[in-house]
Amino acid sequence: MVWKNILVLTALLNLYGVWGSIQAPSALNLRITKNKTVDIPSTLYGYMWEDINQSGDGGLYAELLQNRAFQGVIPGTQAALFGWQPFQGAWLSVTSDTQGVSSALPNSLEVDIPSFVNGPIGFENTGYWGIKVQSGWTYTASFYAKSSTFSGSITASLTSSTTGQVFSTQTLKGINSKWKQFTFQFTPNTTAPDTENVFRITVNGADAQGASIFFGMFSLFPPTFRGRENGMRIDLAEAFAATRPSVWRFPGGNNLEGGSWDTRWKWNETIGPIENRPGRIGDWSYPNTDGLGLLEYLNWAEDLGAEPILGIWAGISIANYSELSSWPVVPEDELKPYVDDAINEIHFITDPAGSSDLAKLREQYGRKEPYALTFIEVGNEDQFQPDSYAAYRWNAFVSAISAEFPHLEFLATTQPSTALNPAYKRIDFHQYAVPQWFHDAAFMFDDYPRNGTKWFIGEYAVTSTNTSCNLGAISCGRLAFPTLEGAAAEAAFMTGMERNSDVVFASAYAPSLQHLRNFQWSPDIMSFTAGTLIKSASYFVQQMFSANRGTQVLETTPASTNDSFPLFWVASHNNKTNAMFLKVSNVGSDDIVFDLSFDFPVGGFGTAITLANPPLTVNSGVFSVANTPEYPEAIVPVSSAFAIVDPTKFNYTFPAQSVTVLSLSVKI
Numbered sequence: 001m002v003w004k005n006i007l008v009l010t011a012l013l014n015l016y017g018v019w020g021s022i023q024a025p026s027a028l029n030l031r032i033t034k035n036k037t038v039d040i041p042s043t044l045y046g047y048m049w050e051d052i053n054q055s056g057d058g059g060l061y062a063e064l065l066q067n068r069a070f071q072g073v074i075p076g077t078q079a080a081l082f083g084w085q086p087f088q089g090a091w092l093s094v095t096s097d098t099q100g101v102s103s104a105l106p107n108s109l110e111v112d113i114p115s116f117v118n119g120p121i122g123f124e125n126t127g128y129w130g131i132k133v134q135s136g137w138t139y140t141a142s143f144y145a146k147s148s149t150f151s152g153s154i155t156a157s158l159t160s161s162t163t164g165q166v167f168s169t170q171t172l173k174g175i176n177s178k179w180k181q182f183t184f185q186f187t188p189n190t191t192a193p194d195t196e197n198v199f200r201i202t203v204n205g206a207d208a209q210g211a212s213i214f215f216g217m218f219s220l221f222p223p224t225f226r227g228r229e230n231g232m233r234i235d236l237a238e239a240f241a242a243t244r245p246s247v248w249r250f251p252g253g254n255n256l257e258g259g260s261w262d263t264r265w266k267w268n269e270t271i272g273p274i275e276n277r278p279g280r281i282g283d284w285s286y287p288n289t290d291g292l293g294l295l296e297y298l299n300w301a302e303d304l305g306a307e308p309i310l311g312i313w314a315g316i317s318i319a320n321y322s323e324l325s326s327w328p329v330v331p332e333d334e335l336k337p338y339v340d341d342a343i344n345e346i347h348f349i350t351d352p353a354g355s356s357d358l359a360k361l362r363e364q365y366g367r368k369e370p371y372a373l374t375f376i377e378v379g380n381e382d383q384f385q386p387d388s389y390a391a392y393r394w395n396a397f398v399s400a401i402s403a404e405f406p407h408l409e410f411l412a413t414t415q416p417s418t419a420l421n422p423a424y425k426r427i428d429f430h431q432y433a434v435p436q437w438f439h440d441a442a443f444m445f446d447d448y449p450r451n452g453t454k455w456f457i458g459e460y461a462v463t464s465t466n467t468s469c470n471l472g473a474i475s476c477g478r479l480a481f482p483t484l485e486g487a488a489a490e491a492a493f494m495t496g497m498e499r500n501s502d503v504v505f506a507s508a509y510a511p512s513l514q515h516l517r518n519f520q521w522s523p524d525i526m527s528f529t530a531g532t533l534i535k536s537a538s539y540f541v542q543q544m545f546s547a548n549r550g551t552q553v554l555e556t557t558p559a560s561t562n563d564s565f566p567l568f569w570v571a572s573h574n575n576k577t578n579a580m581f582l583k584v585s586n587v588g589s590d591d592i593v594f595d596l597s598f599d600f601p602v603g604g605f606g607t608a609i610t611l612a613n614p615p616l617t618v619n620s621g622v623f624s625v626a627n628t629p630e631y632p633e634a635i636v637p638v639s640s641a642f643a644i645v646d647p648t649k650f651n652y653t654f655p656a657q658s659v660t661v662l663s664l665s666v667k668i
Contacts, residue, residue, distance in 0.1 A: 028564070028592065032571045032582070034600045034668045036552035038502045040572060043307050045546035046245040048459050048508035050253030051292070052284045052521055055513035058128035059528065060240075061292040062233040064139075064220040065125045065199055070094050070107035071279030072287030080107070083128075087200060088121040089114060101144045101179055101216040104269075104278040109215040113150075113208040120155065122202035125218065129517035130195030130530030132222070133158050133167045139186040141170075141199070143218040148177045150211035154203055158186050161198045165190075179216070195530040217275055226303055230274065230291060235533050236513065239526060241304055243543040247506045248301040249309040249377065249458055255283045256311045256380050257318050261330065264313045267294045267345045272365050283318055284520045295362075298349065298371045307374060309411065309456070309506070310349075312342040314379030315393045321384045329385050332392040339400045342376075346405055349373050376401060377411040377428060377458075386414050394420050411456055426505070428458035434467050435489035439587060442492045442568050443561065445500035455503055459510035460493070461538065462486030463523060479523045481626040484635050484657055486523070487537035487611065491585035491659040492568035494545050498583070499553055499560060499570045509542055516629060527629070534632045540611050544637060544661045548581045548609070550574045567592055567654065573668055582662040586654040597649040603665030604644055611637045612658030 051057060058066060066083030067073070073080035073094060080094035091112040100106040111123055141156060157169040168186035199220050203213070224231030225238065251265050258264035263280055270277060270293025282288040301308040315335055319327035330338065344358060350370045351359035359370070378397045382389040398410050399422075412424035431437070438460075445455070465485070466477030479486065490509075497504040514524035525542065527534040550572025560569050566588030572581050580602070586592055627634050644650050644664075654660050 028567065029595045029597070030569070031557040031597045031599070032580075033555045033557065033598075034573075035555040036573065037555050038500070038553040040498065040501045040550055040553060041505045043247045043506040044498065044501055044504070044549070045243075045542065046247030046306055046506060046508050047240070047249070047512050048253060048510035049248060049250040049297075049512060050255040051251075051282055051288050052253070052255065052511050053513055053519035053524060054128060054286065054515035054517075055511065056292045057286070057289050058515055058518070059513045060232050060236050061289075061296075062221055062224045062231055063289070063291055064127050064131050064222060065218050066128050067125075067287070068218045068289065069101075069105050069216065069274075069279070070109065071105065071289055072281045073107065075107055083125055084109065085124055085126065086122075087124050087202060088119065088205075089117065090121050090123055092123055095214075098214055102275045104276050105217055107216075111213045111215065113203070113205060113211045113213070115210040117205035117209060119205050120202040121205040121208070122155075122200065124159075124161075124198040124200040125220075126161070126198055127195075128515065128530055131158065131197040131199060131220075132195050132531045133188050133190075133192035133197050134222070135188055135191040137188070137223050139168070139188075139220060139222055140183070141186060141218075141220045142181055142183040143201070144179045144181050144216040145175050145213060146177055146179045147175055147211060147213040150203065150208050150213050151175060152203060152207040154182070154201060156184065157200045157202075158188060159198055159200045160192060160196060162194075162196045165192075167192060167197070175213070181217075219274070228296075228299060228303070230296060232300060236526070236528060237300075237303075239533060239535060239539070240512075242547075243539070244547045245304055245306050246546070247309055247508060248297075248304060248306040249311065249456075249508050250297045250301075251311060252283075253311070253380060253510075254318050255288070256313060257283065257316060258313075259283060259319060260317050260327070264317065267348075268341075270294050271348075271361075286518070294345070294349075295365060295367060299367075302371070308371070309375040309377055310346075310373060311377045311380055312345065312397065313338060314382065314397060314413075315388070316379065316382065316385050321381075329388045329393075332396070335393065335396050339396055342397060343401060343404055346373065346376070346401065346408070350405070374407070374409055375411060375426075376408050377413060379413045381430065382413045383415045383418070386418050389414050390418055390420055394424075395422070398422060411458075416455075425452060426454050426456060428456045430459035430510075431457070432459070432461055432463040434464055435462050435485055435587070436467070438462060438489035438493040439565065439568075442496035445496060445503045446561075448500065448503050450502065453503075454505040457497060457504060457507040459508065460490070461509060461511075461523065461525075462489050479626070481527065481534075481628055482523045482525065482536035482538035483625045484537045484611070484613070485587075485625065487541045488585050488587045488657050488659055490538055491541045491545070491583070492587055494541070495560060495568045495570040495583055495585060498545070498572065501553065509538065532629070532632070534627050534629065536627050537611060537635045540635075540637050541659050544609055544611065544659060545583060548583070548661045548663060550579075550581050551576065554580070567594075573666065578666060578668070580664045580666040580668075582664075584654050584660045584662070586656060586658050586660075589656050591653050591655050593651050593653050595649070595651045598647075598666075600666055600668050601647040602644055604647075606642055606644055606662055606664045608640050608642065608652075608660055608662050609637050610640070610655065610658055610660045611635065612655040612660075
């Protein structure tokens with residue numbers, strides 16, 4: 001109803017010239033033929049993933065407790081307690097002086113109860129800047145505890161930190177001097193009005209006076225996407241799934257590489273029970289629990305129906321990115337253990353059930369059958385160390401892995417101009433830039449040689465409108481959120497990718513998620529908090545292009561060339577559904593009419609999905625060029641239907657600064 005009102009208001013504003021002077025839209029002729037020029041690969045649209053902006057821990061990974069196992073912290077420091085706070089005067093500290101829950105988790109929470117106290121006393125976790133409490137959900141919780149000086153009951157609850165309202169509670173008994181895991185559920189019958197809620201643990205002060213109680217490895221999970229154990233947050237997962245991605249590149253990105261060799265992402269430390277995962281300091285300034293590990297990523301890709309693109313560590317850390325750094329690249333004579341580690345990872349993923357120790361280990365951890373795996377990406381952004389990559393690192397990984405897995409295909413991560421041995425057949429290309437770059441780059445593959453080399457546009461986004469910026473820098477004119485202008489520019493580029501998808505076999509918008517309370521990069525395709533989700537204009541472009549896919553590109557006359565500015569387009573046909581799609585980006589400031597004609601009959605009606613102005617925010621009287629926390633639905637796609645009188649031609653007006661997908665029923 002809100003958007004109906006906005007559309008009516010828009011019509012009135014246009015009528016009275018509020019948007020500017022009324023001009024007759026210019027017209028272009030476009031003929032779409034039945035000639036099919038390119039087969040569109042099923043892998044064309046997807047996402048690049050790494051844990052940045054709390055996108056994993058605190059985001060897609062559904063765990064609700066922050067700093068749940070005191071991983072990557074220094075015992076005895078106040079910083080080690082982030083996410084935790086005392087309740088009613090308990091003394092808290094993180095310690096490694098007592099044996100931890102496991103060898104992987106040496107740190108514990110020591111809770112000391114004062115000698116003269118009555119009533120409930122304990123501690124609480126504030127979640128990832130809040131905890132969503134939803135009526136009808138069942139929350140699964142657990143923690144380990146031990147004490148030699150206390151044997152009474154422990155109370156766990158979900159409680160409002162502002163009003164003290166208790167939404168659900170459980171009383172637990174049986175603590176003793178050895179670690180014991182307590183597992184229980186919360187079933188709140190009231191939805192909290194906000195996310196200012198905590199996970200609270202208390203004891204009766206009169207029973208616990210002077211006692212020391214140790215706790216470790218906490219967990220609190222809401223229901224997850226498709227009911228996966230240790231799985232994904234439902235609203236974020238559903239938003240990804242709604243775009244129908246067909247590739248999922250993981251685990252990064254910079255977060256694959258580590259700040260040093262030893263702090264790289266280690267696949268074998270991200271599998272098995274969460275008690276056995278030590279976690280690490282990630283590359284984006286916060287600890288990673290690695291609860292979202294290799295098997296979780298692979299299950300997630302399966303749930304999406306997406307092809308995994310597995311990144312493997314290739315001998316450099318992010319310290320090598322700086323020209324001033326003295327941190328070494330792994331020398332050639334020390335590289336073999338890392339190559340062997342990648343081979344073991346692939347065996348773990350792909351070996352038939354029961355055929356090897358690694359296959360049996362995979363089954364032990366819950367997955368009997370192998371996963372499908374085709375693409376291996378060797379490193380990440382190795383253009384920062386091209387000499388060693390070309391001299392020996394690329395060859396070492398590709399030669400050894402292909403000898404054991406001849407069916408795999410490899411992606412290089414240097415500049416396309418870097419000569420490699422063996423020559424690369426697929427390359428990962430990244431670009432963050434201003435809108436004009438994307439306008440121009442819509443044609444970068446039109447004349448690319450068809451020599452068997454294929455591109456993965458593994459990271460791309462409009463990040464700024466300041467042409468003087470270093471666009472790799474996080475400061476300097478960066479957009480806070482994706483704008484409509486940027487989304488239209490990205491769509492223009494995407495028409496070129498799809499039109500040339502015999503060369504561009506896959507793409508991945510990046511970064512994916514941004515927690516609004518702790519982020520290191522902007523803009524991002526979706527922003528969120530503990531209880532909210534904001535889909536950007538760029539998100540809707542990804543959804544419009546990915547969810548409306550043809551199987552072959554159709555020839556158009558004129559071809560989409562630089563002469564068409566500010567209009568960009570691609571036409572395609574789906575031979576399974578007999579639908580035709582025309583995707584059009586108008587990056588200009590005026591409406592443009594296309595006189596469309598066809599050399600095949602089209603059905604009697606068509607549908608349109610349009611992402612366009614007016615960016616008039618609800619009841620505000622001000623303009624918004626992006627979806628923001630204040631105006632999360634300022635720019636959303638609008639669907640409509642239209643009649644087609646002549647089955648061989650009609651005209652259609654594409655609004656200024658817009659992205660449109662027309663869907664037609666055809667006979668080709």
